[in-house]
Amino acid sequence: MCREPVLVxxxxxxxxxxxxxxxxxxxLIPEMFMQKEPGYEECLQAKVGRALEAFKEGTPKVAPHDAxxxxxxxxxxxxxxxxxx
Numbered sequence: 001m002c003r004e005p006v007l008v009x010x011x012x013x014x015x016x017x018x019x020x021x022x023x024x025x026x027x028l029i030p031e032m033f034m035q036k037e038p039g040y041e042e043c044l045q046a047k048v049g050r051a052l053e054a055f056k057e058g059t060p061k062v063a064p065h066d067a068x069x070x071x072x073x074x075x076x077x078x079x080x081x082x083x084x085x
Contacts, residue, residue: 031076 003023008016024030054060 028076030080034079 003020005023006018007014008018051060
């Protein structure tokens with residue numbers, strides 16, 4: 001079976017697309033639908049605020065793309081494993 005994305009149109013204009021569950025598992029899409037822990041939004045805002053301040057001060061922390069990607073995927077995997085089915 002071929003798992004190609006399906007383009008959804010309205011009046012001949014693209015309005016969305018569908019992908020398989022298997023393909024979505026390898027993206028950040030599941031993170032968008034997972035229940036957030038209490039305090040998640042506040043924590044995220046604080047981290048973004050600290051990053052912006054460091055950028056303005058000229059002292060941002062920079063990490064290689066591969067290292068950041070690896071850390072993100074490890075967090076997603078841990079969260080998926082700890083989420084009840």
